[in-house]
């Protein structure tokens with residue numbers, strides 16, 4: 200018998216999510232096309248209502264990306280030149296870009312070695328008198344230490360902004376994230392737990408005046424057609440994307456439940472291997488496993504074993520933000536944020552999406568367990 204190359208295990212498979220929703224989405228897209236209401240059409244308002252209800256926030260606003268959502272929140276709060284905004288060194292670069300785009304200065308803090316998320320003690324150490332806001336990132340879908348962070352922020356009189364771009368549907372002490380800070384930013388980039396068919400994003404907030412500012416800022420600062428009260432931008436959510444998101448939103452909780460089941464399977468299968476799996480969420484915290492990030496001191500050898508076995512993986516993120524060339528001008532050399540720097544060298548993200556099959560999962564864990572024996 201000829202030896203067969205095993206089929207690929209993709210890091211992410213959007214086709215498998217699309218297939219069962221295909222007819223419903225086609226109908227929704229056709230409805231928008233037939234209406235020709237491509238900009239701020241009825242589906243945008245409907246999605247905003249439905250998303251706000253699902254999160255439990257007073258307002259939701261559709262915007263063109265998660266980065267835009269963060270940027271507009273800062274602008275809406277009046278944060279700009281002369282102001283500092285604190286954020287974790289371990290995040291996707293957009294968490295910092297939004298600060299630079301608003302003309303403010305990003306200030307970094309380090310993360311907790313167990314959760315990989317913003318460490319409240321480091322926040323205390325790095326807050327400056329110019330700091331107007333702290334951006335907490337619920338990175339990988341894990342909820343951050345919100346109680347501790349809110350306490351620090353209240354004491355120092357700064358806003359807490361949630362970057363919830365990886366944490367759709369996650370809860371903290373029984374309440375959905377996105378309702379804890381002054382506002383939260385969401386990305387509906389296709390690979391996120393709730394993803395559109397292109398770039399899309401949203402803001403949730405309970406604050407009426409911030410919401411009104413954001414309504415204007417995302418649409419050229421207009422209060423009415425050609426009445427421009429602020430310098431805004433083209434930051435609106437497309438009606439087509441809103442229509443797609445409306446079909447997908449009702450499935451978010453069951454998709455997250457599937458992600459949790461897959462995470463539990465990984466955890467059991469890798470328990471006695473050399474691979475360090477994510478620490479389980481602490482009481483009151485939650486994890487919706489946007490990414491399943493494991494660690495191993497010989498990351499490149501693990502990566503090679505996966506590649507040889509046609510298994511996809513990711514690195515989230517290979518370089519902490521303060522060490523990227525884009526932020527070299529801040530002059531924060533090696534050792535500035537040691538936990539973030541150490542994590543970056545050892546992390547690796549395994550295939551994780553609700554439709555990941557048991558046989559594919561076993562392929563991944565077999566390779567990782569075998570790898571551990573050889574290297575050990």
Ligand SMILES: *Cc1c(COP(=O)(O)O)cnc(C)c1O
Pocket residue numbers: 264265266267290291293294336338362364365385386387388398399400
């Ligand atoms: C995806 C993401 C963003 C940015 O979202 P876009 O829609 O790609 O602009 C911001 N922060 C985090 C943590 C993200 O994962």
